[in-house]
Amino acid sequence: MCGRYSASRRPEDLAGIFEAEKWEPEESFEADYNVAPTKEVYAVLDRPVKDADDPRPVRQLRRLKWGLVPSWAKSPEGAARMINARAETVHEKPSYRRAFAARRCILPADGYYEWVTGAQERDLEVEGRKKRPRKQPYFVLPADGSVFAMAGLYEFWRDRTLPDDHPRAWWVTCSVITTEAEATPLAVAPAEGPHSLAEIHPRMPLMLTPDRWDAWLDPARTDVEDLRSLLEPPPQGLMRAYPVATAVSNVRNNGPGLLKELAGPEAGTLF
DSSP states (O other): OOOOOEEESSSHHHHHHOSSSSOGGGGGOOOEEEEETTSSEEEEEEEEEOOOSSOOOOOEEEEEESSSTTOOOSSSGGGGGGGEEEEETTTOOTTHHHHHHHHHHEEEEEEEEEEEEHHHHHHHHTTTSSOOOOEEEEEEETTTTTOOEEEEEEEEEEOOOOOOOOOTTEEEEEEEEEEEEOSOOOSSSOOOSOSSSTOOOEEEEEEEEEEHHHHHTTTTTHHHHHHHHHGOOOOOOOOEEEEGGGOOOOTTOHHHHGGGOOOOOOSOOOO
């Protein structure tokens, strides 16, 4: 799954990487090293510019809220539970299928966090001696340091309790698509701990390599079977993972120090 990630690149850099034609500097926000559900995040999408004479889709860098609210939802209360959409079923689930066909985006990140329960902690849990095992966070990122481009969906939701001219009358929300985690060896693995993504967690965000960006963002592509071909996992062996401090487990903590690589797990022996 993807429940937390880091996004520290500047918007002007993201605009350059993804060749965005439109982004609003006044909508910029500070680097976020602990992005959590319901926060605003950067997203790349192709869409006509509102009120423009030219109807062609324009590559844009936009701010969206993480946690998708379907257009038909009566309220946004379930958004925090809809942060991930499974690649295997995204085309058929009522909450995601319309967005999958017409509103796809890329959510740029440095990488994502995932938590592993230590072996000793798991043993205690099985014995019933500890109800809440301490978990060791890992940071997962492209081994070459490139942007981690997560496949995403976005949706519009109208708050009918507000007038049309209210700045919050429309919500634009998003979800990260996840896929089965790789079981092959990591490109760079920690000396002590997991040697594959599947050993960290059975799911991972679907990373799009640059050769798929244009096809994924193209709103003219609406054939479901054609789009499903874009959900293939990326080539294996592109990722690395390393342990980070348990401070990241608290959403109130932030800053580049959260990405510091530890010499070994804080939460005890993992394997």
